[in-house]
Amino acid sequence: MPGLGTSVGRGGATTAQQSLADSDAILIMGSSMAEQHPVGYQWVVEARERGCKVIHVDPRFTRTSATADIWVPLRAGSDIVFLGGLIHYVLENEKWFKEYVLHYTNASTILRDDYVDAEDAGGLFSGWDAEKKKYDPETWLYKGSEPKKENGQSLPGHHDAGGGHAKDRGGEAGNTTEFETDDTLQHPRCIFQVLKRHFARYTPEMVERSCGVPQDVFLRVAETYAAASGRSKTGCICYAVGWTQHSTGVQIIRAAAILQLLLGNFGRPGGGILALRGHASIQGSTDIPTLYDILPGYMPMPFFDADSKTFEQYIKQHSTEAGLWTKFEDFMVSFLKAWYGDAATKENQWGFNFLPRVTGDHSELGYWLDMKDGKLEGLFVMGQNPAVGAPNGRLQRKAMANLKWLVVRDLVEIETSTFWKDSPEIERGELRTEDIATEVFLMPAAGPAEKSGSFTNTQRLLQWHNKAVEPPGDARSELWFVYHLGRMFKGRAARERTPKNDALNALTWELPTEGAVAEPSAEAVLAEINGRDLTTGKLLSTFEDLKRDGTTMSGCWIYTGVKPAENRNVANERSAHDALGHGWGFAWPKDTRIIYNRASAAPDGTPWSEEKKFVWWDEEKREWTGKDITDFKKDMPPDHKRDLSKGGLEALDGDKPFGMHPDGRGWLYVNSGLKDGPLPTHFEPLESPVENPLYPQHQSNPPSDKKQRPDNPYASTPHDSRFPFVLTTYRLTEHHTAGGMSRSLSHLSELQPELFAEISLELAELTGVSPNDYVTIVTPRALISARALVTPRMTPLIIQGHQIHQVGLPYHWGWKGIVTGDVANDLLAISQDPNVRIMETKGLVCNLIPGRHPAGHKALDELHELLEERP
Amino acid sequence: MLRDLLSRWPVLQQIRTGSDGTGAESWSERTRNLKPKTAGCEVTRGVCPYCAVGCGQLVYHKDGKLISIEGDPASPISRGHLCPKGSNTHQLHTHPGRLTKVKYRRPHAKDWEDIDLDTAMNMIADRVWDARERTFEETRNGESLMQTTAIAHLGGATLDNEENYLIKKLFSGGLGMVCISNQARI
Numbered sequence A: 001m002p003g004l005g006t007s008v009g010r011g012g013a014t015t016a017q018q019s020l021a022d023s024d025a026i027l028i029m030g031s032s033m034a035e036q037h038p039v040g041y042q043w044v045v046e047a048r049e050r051g052c053k054v055i056h057v058d059p060r061f062t063r064t065s066a067t068a069d070i071w072v073p074l075r076a077g078s079d080i081v082f083l084g085g086l087i088h089y090v091l092e093n094e095k096w097f098k099e100y101v102l103h104y105t106n107a108s109t110i111l112r113d114d115y116v117d118a119e120d121a122g123g124l125f126s127g128w129d130a131e132k133k134k135y136d137p138e139t140w141l142y143k144g145s146e147p148k149k150e151n152g153q154s155l156p157g158h159h160d161a162g163g164g165h166a167k168d169r170g171g172e173a174g175n176t177t178e179f180e181t182d183d184t185l186q187h188p189r190c191i192f193q194v195l196k197r198h199f200a201r202y203t204p205e206m207v208e209r210s211c212g213v214p215q216d217v218f219l220r221v222a223e224t225y226a227a228a229s230g231r232s233k234t235g236c237i238c239y240a241v242g243w244t245q246h247s248t249g250v251q252i253i254r255a256a257a258i259l260q261l262l263l264g265n266f267g268r269p270g271g272g273i274l275a276l277r278g279h280a281s282i283q284g285s286t287d288i289p290t291l292y293d294i295l296p297g298y299m300p301m302p303f304f305d306a307d308s309k310t311f312e313q314y315i316k317q318h319s320t321e322a323g324l325w326t327k328f329e330d331f332m333v334s335f336l337k338a339w340y341g342d343a344a345t346k347e348n349q350w351g352f353n354f355l356p357r358v359t360g361d362h363s364e365l366g367y368w369l370d371m372k373d374g375k376l377e378g379l380f381v382m383g384q385n386p387a388v389g390a391p392n393g394r395l396q397r398k399a400m401a402n403l404k405w406l407v408v409r410d411l412v413e414i415e416t417s418t419f420w421k422d423s424p425e426i427e428r429g430e431l432r433t434e435d436i437a438t439e440v441f442l443m444p445a446a447g448p449a450e451k452s453g454s455f456t457n458t459q460r461l462l463q464w465h466n467k468a469v470e471p472p473g474d475a476r477s478e479l480w481f482v483y484h485l486g487r488m489f490k491g492r493a494a495r496e497r498t499p500k501n502d503a504l505n506a507l508t509w510e511l512p513t514e515g516a517v518a519e520p521s522a523e524a525v526l527a528e529i530n531g532r533d534l535t536t537g538k539l540l541s542t543f544e545d546l547k548r549d550g551t552t553m554s555g556c557w558i559y560t561g562v563k564p565a566e567n568r569n570v571a572n573e574r575s576a577h578d579a580l581g582h583g584w585g586f587a588w589p590k591d592t593r594i595i596y597n598r599a600s601a602a603p604d605g606t607p608w609s610e611e612k613k614f615v616w617w618d619e620e621k622r623e624w625t626g627k628d629i630t631d632f633k634k635d636m637p638p639d640h641k642r643d644l645s646k647g648g649l650e651a652l653d654g655d656k657p658f659g660m661h662p663d664g665r666g667w668l669y670v671n672s673g674l675k676d677g678p679l680p681t682h683f684e685p686l687e688s689p690v691e692n693p694l695y696p697q698h699q700s701n702p703p704s705d706k707k708q709r710p711d712n713p714y715a716s717t718p719h720d721s722r723f724p725f726v727l728t729t730y731r732l733t734e735h736h737t738a739g740g741m742s743r744s745l746s747h748l749s750e751l752q753p754e755l756f757a758e759i760s761l762e763l764a765e766l767t768g769v770s771p772n773d774y775v776t777i778v779t780p781r782a783l784i785s786a787r788a789l790v791t792p793r794m795t796p797l798i799i800q801g802h803q804i805h806q807v808g809l810p811y812h813w814g815w816k817g818i819v820t821g822d823v824a825n826d827l828l829a830i831s832q833d834p835n836v837r838i839m840e841t842k843g844l845v846c847n848l849i850p851g852r853h854p855a856g857h858k859a860l861d862e863l864h865e866l867l868e869e870r871p
Numbered sequence B: 001m002l003r004d005l006l007s008r009w010p011v012l013q014q015i016r017t018g019s020d021g022t023g024a025e026s027w028s029e030r031t032r033n034l035k036p037k038t039a040g041c042e043v044t045r046g047v048c049p050y051c052a053v054g055c056g057q058l059v060y061h062k063d064g065k066l067i068s069i070e071g072d073p074a075s076p077i078s079r080g081h082l083c084p085k086g087s088n089t090h091q092l093h094t095h096p097g098r099l100t101k102v103k104y105r106r107p108h109a110k111d112w113e114d115i116d117l118d119t120a121m122n123m124i125a126d127r128v129w130d131a132r133e134r135t136f137e138e139t140r141n142g143e144s145l146m147q148t149t150a151i152a153h154l155g156g157a158t159l160d161n162e163e164n165y166l167i168k169k170l171f172s173g174g175l176g177m178v179c180i181s182n183q184a185r186i
Ligand code: SF4
Pocket: A036, A037, A038, A039, A040, B048, B049, B050, B051, B052, B053, B054, B055, B078, B081, B082, B083, B084, B085, B086, B087
């Protein structure tokens, strides 16, 4: 989320899939869209039929590459060099969209005199604390903006315990309304010049050296994509976890955002960045987060000490002086009213102290290591299969054996629920069933057709699915489970009115139920999420009506408008009346399909061109009009001059489209909110066979966390002779993530019956492997066996004069279901990127040897032997 | 009646329409009366539960049973298409491996046993309550903490927004659990 969030303001795809059809060029990178998002890919195909150029950059030749105009194989983990190369090309060849960059981005803003760029300090920005392995971002602020230091601790957005999601609101660390600019873009410390210098060495030669992409191929990509810019052309970038699951994941997305800002592609039809999410509601589950560091609508959970003393201080820390986050207090008070109802009063700071405080890294990988170390008692797992899906599976499974109790809710008996019985650790004698004291509850869950509710898809669109039939037997929805569990706790808390139970006693927990099993009404929950005016009881239709005086409530302000009246559920409305699908579902915010769309008009409010006409200022009616809801104040004219006293969007000028940011501009340079620097900088993956050609002193991303320990070991880097090849993991069209929803289905199992490793003809020859042979893939964490798929779809690359081979591995298999196979994720390390604590799965090192690994304990003996072999 | 029979006579139809005997003119009575399995079904609108493209689905059901789940042609995103995963949403609901009873594994036990849903709910509530009683911290250094780190939650990206909302509300806002995570990161 913070890649997009800090660049343009919101951590969501900026456009709709249908809008791809209006693109003049589409760059797909870090994704095989045709295979992983096949139905969405029809819009790419349609664009191509209209003359759009499609570029696919990926280590593997896939069906996406087969239908693209250009396929570029690159070395996994070299993405920032490639994108940096494109940025360099655009800057050097004057391909940037001048009016857009000048008015809509922070190119002209001047930086402080004590800011030092990574280019001038061997890969480190100013503010680096080598001992703590972290940055103090104060010198990154704009010249003239005051740092927020009230609490005497780290600047807001940079707390050690942070998980990155709340930092959608980049720019919390300082007051960003007073700063100096140079509209000639010539000042040596203006962002435009800093950017030029930062990317000066990301040349076509460097791309060739680091990515393995020949210069002529790179230049063809650069020319093709850079042409999709200007008044009458737009280009879109599509990415998926091929970008995110890196130790530099957030910065890869930042690099894409910089490119799109320079080319003037945000907020316009056929433009933007389409984040392709892999689960039905992955966007929804960050908007309404089952995450530790945020509250609904990207508001931060209070951190212990740093910003939790008083509500007033918390609000001050996280509000801005201009833009939509000046309304943070309205959103937050309304939210607390939704959770704590009448118990939230002005006197008790709206119940702020009912909220638990974050004291550390409570993310999945963080608490899983605690679990391994025996510090956790109980765990709920709902619709996820970490025994197969999470990195370092051996550690994951052994950790669960240290729990007192585990509750798993799923449609089928997934591996996570039976680690004590039939996991590889039992088979290999590492764990013994009778020694494991964990109590396990496996609860049957309802399927999507057996319950009502909404998913938020990859383009921020909420779509309601309706219950068709009852779930079988004792299967129940999560809504039922959590609601009734909550009733039991409420009952217990009511009998024990101790301070510990204050929050439970205050929590509003009344829902109408229906049917024989007393299923709570999902629509009533949606109404709470939407919000009401508490004085009239009426549902609200826009977040603009939320207030800080306790007279409104809303469980998730960005979703306000999805249920604007008792008899309406916009997520369930199904009459699309235009190409972007207005009339079908609800796109947050305010049913806007392409966000930041004020940028689809020139600064004076007129369309950039007839071809790309989208949203414009109607001088007669004195309002914004066009083909979408305007992501702007409807009656605020283009020549509006900012009025800080008014707050909100009126505190920004009328030509500033990025209203989440306190300066209303798209951020080429992120002045605060990212823990590894204001500009994307290339570092090698945590395990890599090559040296970092740009910053030899810093091989991998300095503040990333390897979580290295005996049960989570790493290869030495660069060059570990035991692990000469690059490994990258991916998904197939026919399976879904860790297989819980696909390996138990006969048709899907038949379509993709067996785990395989995709390797080139050259690698097959080098290792003495024939097609269909079993091979064993080894990393410091584990070994697994797979069939060799020997194919020219994989190709060796020449990096710094050496041939580098890559191995592609789909990760869907486990030991249960109709089709079984070794767990590919056992090979991965648990690691955390500095911003969102994501693991690195898309670029690491491995060995590949012919033959199948032995069964039982001998597999471990073989692993240990292989790890000791060091010539 | 006779006219009708005669007019359906394949030879006559072939002569009249010039068709070649492989089309509708050769249908048997049985074929003529065949209906799609979705005939007479109720239809409700669904959304594909696999990836985030968000393809529209039409869920056909009759007498409380799912009959078929197909692509929704009206969807402005998917225009009726489903990929292999989405096309198998019906089987996802109806395959024989679906769990219908709560399974319980006692400490050190070698196998599952079936237990009642009510019993399971009470047992789970007891365990949460007990762990929370022992580990909950109201304050630290005199400051509000209201937190327990002994219980964790995982999952959400496959669930409904309303479900995620209640999970976060109860676990975090009510019980003070902070170890809450799902599949989403960036
Ligand atoms: S049908 Fe396929 S492409 Fe469409 S949402 Fe489902 S999984 Fe995604």
